[in-house]
Amino acid sequence: MIEVSALKKRFKLTKDHKVKNDEKKDPREDKDYFHSVRDVSFTCNQGEVLGLLGPNGAGKTTTLRMLSTALNPDDGQIKINGIDVVKKPLEARKKIGFLSGSTGLYGRLTAKENIEYFARLHGMNKQAVKTRCEELFDMLDMHSFLDKRAEHLSTGMKQKTNIARAVVHNPEVIVLDEPTTGLDIMTTQTVISFIQSIKAQGTPVIFSTHHLDEVELLCERVSVIDKGITCFDGTISEFKERGCSDVLNNAFLTILKEQQGV
Numbered sequence: 558m559i560e561v562s563a564l565k566k567r568f569k570l571t572k573d574h575k576v577k578n579d580e581k582k583d584p585r586e587d588k589d590y591f592h593s594v595r596d597v598s599f600t601c602n603q604g605e606v607l608g609l610l611g612p613n614g615a616g617k618t619t620t621l622r623m624l625s626t627a628l629n630p631d632d633g634q635i636k637i638n639g640i641d642v643v644k645k646p647l648e649a650r651k652k653i654g655f656l657s658g659s660t661g662l663y664g665r666l667t668a669k670e671n672i673e674y675f676a677r678l679h680g681m682n683k684q685a686v687k688t689r690c691e692e693l694f695d696m697l698d699m700h701s702f703l704d705k706r707a708e709h710l711s712t713g714m715k716q717k718t719n720i721a722r723a724v725v726h727n728p729e730v731i732v733l734d735e736p737t738t739g740l741d742i743m744t745t746q747t748v749i750s751f752i753q754s755i756k757a758q759g760t761p762v763i764f765s766t767h768h769l770d771e772v773e774l775l776c777e778r779v780s781v782i783d784k785g786i787t788c789f790d791g792t793i794s795e796f797k798e799r800g801c802s803d804v805l806n807n808a809f810l811t812i813l814k815e816q817q818g819v
C-alpha cells in the first residue's frame with residue numbers, strides 16, 4: 558500500500574529562471590523559490606492501479622521522484638507498506654520499483670546484461686536472477702532483442718528494458734513515470750498487459766500519464782494534480798461523477814476547469 562499525504566517540494570530559483578519567467582509568472586513562484594508540489598495526497602492499495610494525471614508541469618514527476626526517494630520532500634509523509642520513505646529511505650528503496658523518464662541503460666551492455674546487472678546490484682543470487690529474468694522477458698516480449706547492445710535498441714526496446722530493470726527485484730510497489738510516452742501501439746499494448754499482470758499479482762502500481770484510454774483500461778483510482786495541488790483523488794466512478802461525464806477526457810477537463818475557476 559502507498560500512502561502519500563500533504564507532500565510539498567520547492568526548488569530554489571536561479572537568476573536565469575527568474576529572468577526567463579518574468580512575464581508569465583506561475584502562482585507557485587515566490588521571490589526565491591518555485592513551489593513545484595504544494596499539497597499532494599493520495600493512496601493506492603494492494604492490487605490497485607492509480608493513474609496520476611495533470612497538465613504539463615503540474616508536479617507529477619516531482620511527486621513520483623519523492624516517492625522513489627530520488628528527492629527529499631520539504632514536508633508531508635510517504636509510506637510504503639507502513640515504512641516511512643523519508644525516515645527509512647534505504648529500507649523503502651528495496652520495496653519500490655521506479656521507472657523514470659531519465660532512467661539510463663549502459664550502452665555497451667546488451668539488454669539482457671543490463672537487467673542482470675541491476676538484479677545483481679539488488680543482491681539477487683544467480684538462480685533468482687535467471688528465473689526472474691525469464692519471467693520478465695516473456696511478460697515484456699523481449700526475446701528478439703536480448704542480445705543487442707542497449708545503444709542499438711529502438712525506443713520501444715529501450716523502454717521495455719528499462720521497465721524490466723526497474724522491477725527485476727520483485728518490488729512490493731511499482732511507480733512508473735509516463736511508461737508509454739513515445740511508444741508505438743504494439744509496444745504500448747505490451748506495457749499495458751504487463752501492468753495488468755502486475756496488478757493481478759496484487760502489487761500496487763502508480764503511473765503518470767496523459768493518456769486517459771490507459772486509465773480506463775488499468776486504473777481503479779485516479780489522482781489529479783494541478784499546479785502542485787491534488788484537486789481530485791478517488792475511484793474511477795467518483796472521477797466520472799465529479800467530472801459530470803462517463804468520457805474520461807471530458808471529466809478530466811471539467812475537474813481542471815473547476816479547480817482553475819474557469
Ligand SMILES: Nc1ncnc2c1ncn2[C@@H]1O[C@H](COP(=O)(O)OP(=O)(O)OP(=O)(O)O)[C@@H](O)[C@H]1O
Nearest residue numbers: 568569591593611612613614615616617618619620
Ligand atoms: N529542479 C528544479 N528546479 C526548478 N524547478 C523545477 C525543478 N524540477 C521541476 N521543476 C518545476 O516544477 C514544475 C513541475 O515539474 P514536473 O516535472 O514535476 O511536472 P509534470 O507534472 O511531471 O509535467 P509533465 O507532464 O510535463 O512531465 C515545473 O514547472 C518544473 O519546471
